[in-house]
Amino acid sequence: MPEAEAIRLAQQGNAAAFERLYRLHNRRVYSLCLRMVGNTAGAEDLTQEAFLQLFRKIATFRGESAFSTWLHRLAVNVVLMKLRKKSGTETSLDELTEPDEESGGPRRDFGGPDLRLSGSIDRVHLQRAVEQLPPGYKAVFVLHDIQGYEHNEIAEIMDCSIGNSKSQLHKARMRLRELLHEATRDKAREDRKAASADSGGED
Amino acid sequence: MALMTCRAFLNDLRLRMEGTPSLDAEAHIRNCPSCRHITEDLNAIHSAARSWRAEEIEPPAHLWASLRLQLEREGLIRDDRGSQLELSNSGWFSRWFAGLPRPALAGGYLVLLIAVAFGFSRPANRQANEARWLEGTQVSTSPLSAQLTAEQVSFASFNDSNPAVTASLNKNLAIVDNYIALCEKSVQEEPQNEVARDYLYEAYQQKADLLAQMTERGENNR
Numbered sequence: 001m002p003e004a005e006a007i008r009l010a011q012q013g014n015a016a017a018f019e020r021l022y023r024l025h026n027r028r029v030y031s032l033c034l035r036m037v038g039n040t041a042g043a044e045d046l047t048q049e050a051f052l053q054l055f056r057k058i059a060t061f062r063g064e065s066a067f068s069t070w071l072h073r074l075a076v077n078v079v080l081m082k083l084r085k086k087s088g089t090e091t092s093l094d095e096l097t098e099p100d101e102e103s104g105g106p107r108r109d110f111g112g113p114d115l116r117l118s119g120s121i122d123r124v125h126l127q128r129a130v131e132q133l134p135p136g137y138k139a140v141f142v143l144h145d146i147q148g149y150e151h152n153e154i155a156e157i158m159d160c161s162i163g164n165s166k167s168q169l170h171k172a173r174m175r176l177r178e179l180l181h182e183a184t185r186d187k188a189r190e191d192r193k194a195a196s197a198d199s200g201g202e203d
Numbered sequence: 204m205a206l207m208t209c210r211a212f213l214n215d216l217r218l219r220m221e222g223t224p225s226l227d228a229e230a231h232i233r234n235c236p237s238c239r240h241i242t243e244d245l246n247a248i249h250s251a252a253r254s255w256r257a258e259e260i261e262p263p264a265h266l267w268a269s270l271r272l273q274l275e276r277e278g279l280i281r282d283d284r285g286s287q288l289e290l291s292n293s294g295w296f297s298r299w300f301a302g303l304p305r306p307a308l309a310g311g312y313l314v315l316l317i318a319v320a321f322g323f324s325r326p327a328n329r330q331a332n333e334a335r336w337l338e339g340t341q342v343s344t345s346p347l348s349a350q351l352t353a354e355q356v357s358f359a360s361f362n363d364s365n366p367a368v369t370a371s372l373n374k375n376l377a378i379v380d381n382y383i384a385l386c387e388k389s390v391q392e393e394p395q396n397e398v399a400r401d402y403l404y405e406a407y408q409q410k411a412d413l414l415a416q417m418t419e420r421g422e423n424n425r
Contacts, residue, residue: 012281013279013280013281014280014281015271015274015280018271018274018279018280019267019271022267022270023267026261026262026266026267027259027260027261027262028259030260030261030262030266031258031259031260034260035255040263043262044262044263044266047262048266048269048270048273051270052273052274055274055279056277121247121248121251122251123251123254123255126248126251126252145248145249145252145253146252146255146256147256148253148256166217166221167217170216170220173220173248173249174245177241177244177245177248180244180248
């Protein structure tokens with residue numbers, strides 16, 4: 001059943017059409033949710049909630065935007081609402097970034113010869129760092145760098161300008177770099193402690 | 204020509220990452236290890252994220268069962284008959300065992316469900332869980348259960364032209380009813396166990412499958 005036909009039948013309450021739409025998009029929505037929240041239980045809840053909202057509103061879909069964009073907009077909103085509730089604040093997308101990031105220049109001059117990340121980023125570290133991003137940064141980073149959306153699509157999904165999407169992506173990457181360096185430093189510190197404990201034990 | 208400062212480079216870094224580097228920035232990066240490392244780090248982050256892109260993860264199978272149940276509860280699925288026929292055509296049971304005779308399958312299904320039912324039946328917390336079951340799962344599955352019972356009543360006088368088929372279908376229906384009773388018992392004892400709840404739902408699906416077959420055969424015999 002083609003997607004357009006499934007949409008038309010789902011608008012009439014057809015069960016097979018609902019399932020068809022779910023099967024067409026469930027992987028992408030679930031992957032998005034999983035990368036946003038970092039755990040399967042949370043991702044399952046959010047995926048179900050996103051599809052529920054989709055099916056509750058499907059009668060109002062008139063095809064002005066692509067169906068997948070509409071669905072992903074719902075999914076991102078569901079995830080952002082969840083993350084906002086989790087952080088205990090009701091804030092706008094812009095407020096979900098960090099307060100001193102809009103000052104024009106970088107907050108500090110990152111980097112140095114001893115802090116290169118290249119070749120040392122594994123998924124576990126990256127996922128942990130992504131989880132620590134403010135929700136607005138996280139959404140743009142996951143959508144662009146992981147899910148492969150273009151800025152114009154993200155602007156439509158997140159109801160922001162293309163420039164805002166580009167700006168948030170850059171800040172997200174810079175923040176991720178900082179978080180990954182912190183993790184690298186913490187790991188080096190732990191390794192040194194373990195090494196000194198081992199050498200102390202040998203004495 | 205004055206060389207670009209690190210601050211100016213960092214201000215332009217976003218444009219560079221978007222693929223529009225300036226000559227000044229290129230000259231700066233050749234002579235500034237610190238800014239070069241920042242750029243390399245950002246490229247490494249981008250590459251690591253891109254390597255995730257191809258991996259779309261399949262959500263667990265029970266998610267659709269749970270979603271569908273919710274759609275039924277909210278009345279969003281309106282074509283009841285269509286939904287039953289669709290279950291018979293697209294259920295996991297039908298897809299996996301499409302070519303095998305139903306009576307033969309019923310025995311295997313019984314074994315599987317009994318194993319599951321007993322596997323998840325633990326005496327601990329029975330009383331505490333009873334209340335949760337009554338408030339939770341029983342509410343969520345009762346519309347489906349009631350609908351299936353209503354459909355079954357309408358087949359009370361079902362008679363296929365082949366008496367052996369009639370007997371087989373009725374026998375399988377009785378077996379599935381037993382599965383359902385076993386699964387309900389398991390879920391009552393462990394209402395928080397999602398796997399047990401999924402099996403209960405699938406037992407309902409199997410019943411819907413059988414009833415749909417009886418519908419089809421009934422219509423073909425007219």
